[in-house]
Amino acid sequence: MENKWNMGLEPMLEEMAQMQEKMIKGAEVLMNINFEGSDQTEKSLVYQEDKMRLYHYKATVKKPCKIPALIVYALVNRHYMMDIDQEKSFIKKLLDSGLDLYLIDWGYPTAEDRYLTLEDYINGYIDNAIDYIRKEHKLEKVNLIGVCQGGTFSTIYAALHPDKIKNLVTMVTPVDFGVEDGLLIKWSKAMNVDNIVDTYGVVPGSFMNYGFLLLKPYGLMIDKYIGVIDKLDDPDSMANFLRMEKWIFDSPAQAGEAFRRFLKECYQENKLIKGELIIGNSKVNLKNITMPLLNMLALYDHLVPPSATRPLNDAVGSEDKELMEYPVGHIGMYVSSRAQKEVAPKLSSWLQERSK
C-alpha cells in the first residue's frame, strides 16, 4: 500500500515510531536535566552605577595583554550569550588566548529608568567604565569591543572620545540604517516609536521578543521545537538547547528615552552615518575614529544585515582598518564552532598585535 504522495507508508510509520520513542526517553531526560552553565567564567564586580555593573574577568594566562579591553554588549538581551557554556564560551576563548577583559552588564531596567538617555549610556556609564579601567591600569587608552547595539554605542563613544580608545572592535554592528534588506530595520522605520515609549515608559522585553520572533515566525516558533525532538533523548544536546532557549527569552526592558532616540535617530533618520547624530553637545563625527578598527560581520545575519555594517570602514578616519566577514548568523558569531576556531582567534590576535 502506498500513500498518494508517493512517500512509502513504511518509512513514515518507522519515523513515527522513532519519534514516539524519543518523546518517551525525552520526558525522562527533561525531568533530570541540568542546564546551568551560562555566565560561569570567573569574574569580579569592580564598579557599579545604578543598574550598570562593570565586571573584570579573571585572566587565564600568566601574562595577559597589557591593554585591557572593555566589552560593551547590546541593551537588548543579555551578555552571557558570549559565555553560553564553558565549552563554547567566546569570552573564555578570548581569555585563554591572552586578552584581559572587562564587561559591562546593563542589568534589567525598571520603571524608574524610563528617563535614561543615550547620553547617560554613552557619556555616562560607558565613559565611567572606561575611566575606571584607565585609572585602574594607569593607562591613557584602552581597547573597546562593541557587540551589536553595543557596537553602535562603542562606535559613537570612540568618535566622541578618541583619546581614550586604543583599538576599536565592532561585531555585528549596525551603523548604516538606510539599507533595505534588513527586516528589523525596515519594520523599525515604519514604527510609531513615540507611541510605544509614551505607552510603556520602559519598553518590556517581552514586547521586543515578539518582534524578534515575528522575523522568522515558522522557524522560531514552530520548526525549532520540531527539531528539538531529535535531541530529546540526548541530555547534552538538550542542555545546550535549553541554555539558548533561556537566553533568547531573557530580554531586559528598554529604557524609554534611550530607546526612543536610538530608533528615531538611528533606525529611522539614519543620523549616525550621515554625521548628524548629536550626543550631549557634540556632533558624532565618525572621521574622529582614527584608532585601528576591526569590523566583524556575519554574512547570514537576519538582525543586522551585512550591508548595515560594511559602511563603517569607509566612514571612519582610521588608516589601520579591517573588515572580516564570516558565514554565520548573528548569534553564530559567538556560539558556533567557527566562533571558536576563527572569530575569537582573529579578534584576539588582532588586538594583541596592536596592544604592545
Added chain:
Amino acid sequence: MATDYLNQFFNAQKNMFEAWQNTFTAKTGTAKAEDKAGPDFMDFSSFQENAMKNFKNITDFYSNVFNDFTGSPAEILQKMNQSMEMYNNVYKVWENLNPKTFVPNTENIQKILEEWSSQYWKFIEANYIAHLPDPMQKAYKQFSEMTESYQNMMSNFFTPWTGNTDQLNELAFKMTYMANFDSFIAIVKLWKENYDKSYKKILNMPSIGINRELFERQYDAIDKTITFITTYIEFFGQVFKVSQETMQKVITDYAEMMKSGNQPKTMEEFHKYWAKEIDKSFDKVYLTDDFSKLMSTVVDSTMELKKESDKLMEEYLSILPLPKKSDMDSLYKTIYNLKNEVKVLKKELERLNERSVSVQPEAK
C-alpha cells in the same frame, strides 16, 4: 381648542371635496344644466361667454373650500399650487407605472419607491398640511423637521452597512465555502470601515455632566478595543494567508516533482522543503511596504488600547489610597534629575580632591 381645530379641519375637507366633486361633474351627456350645483370654471366655452360670471364662480369655489380657513389670498394661492404639485407627483407615479413605459422588475419598482419616498413628505405637506390651521402647521413643521433629521441621521448611520451588504455577503460566502483568506481580510476591512462611519461616531460623541471624563474614557476604550481587534485580525489574516498560499504552492509543485521523481521521499524531507518554502514566502511578504505599515498599525493599535486601558484603570483606582503610574512617573523624573545632579557633583568633588592632593605642599 382641539375640538375647534377638528371641526375646522373636517369642514375644510368636506367643503373642498364637495367643490371638487361639483367642478368635475360631467358636462356632456344626460346631465342637465340646472343640476350643476357648483361652479363650472373649467368649462372654457362658458368662461369665454361670461367672464364675470366665471370669475364669480371661481371666487365662490375658493370661498366654499376655504370658508373656515383664515389665511391671506396669497397663502391660499400658494396652497393651491402645492395641491397641484401633489397631483403632479401622483401623476408621475402613475406615469411611471404606465404599462407603456414601465417594466415591472425589482429594480424599477425600487426606483419608483425611492422617487415616491423622496417626494413623500412634500406630498403630505401639499395635500394635507397646507389645509391645517396655522398653529398645527407650525407644530407639524417642527415635527417634520425633527423626523427628517432623524431619518437623515439614521440613514447616515446605516448607509455604510446597508450600502455594502451585498459585498459583505459575497465575501462571507467566499470565506466560508472557498476558504479564501483574501475575503476574510476584506470582510474585516469593510466591517471596520463601516464601523468607523457609524458606531465609532457614537462612541466618540462628547459627553456631558460630572462624569463626563469617565464616560468619554470608557467609550474611547471600547473604540480602541474594536480597532485593536480588527487590526489584529487583519494582521493574522495576512500571516495565515501566507501559510495557506504556500501550502497550495507546495502541493502543486510537489505534484509536478512527482512526475519527474524528484519529490522529497520522506516526511522529514517534505517538512524541510515545506519549511524552506514558507520562510521564503514570509520574507517576500514581510519586505513589502504594505506589511511594514500593517505591522506599524498593529503596534499602534496595541499601544492605543493599552494607553486607554491604563488611563481607565487609573480612573477606577483613583478613589483608593494608591499612587498611580502617572504619579510614579513624575517621581521617577525627579529621582532621575536628582541622581544626575549627584553624579555631576560627585565628579566635581573627585576632581577637586585630586587637584588638592596634587598641589598639597610636602610635609616638613
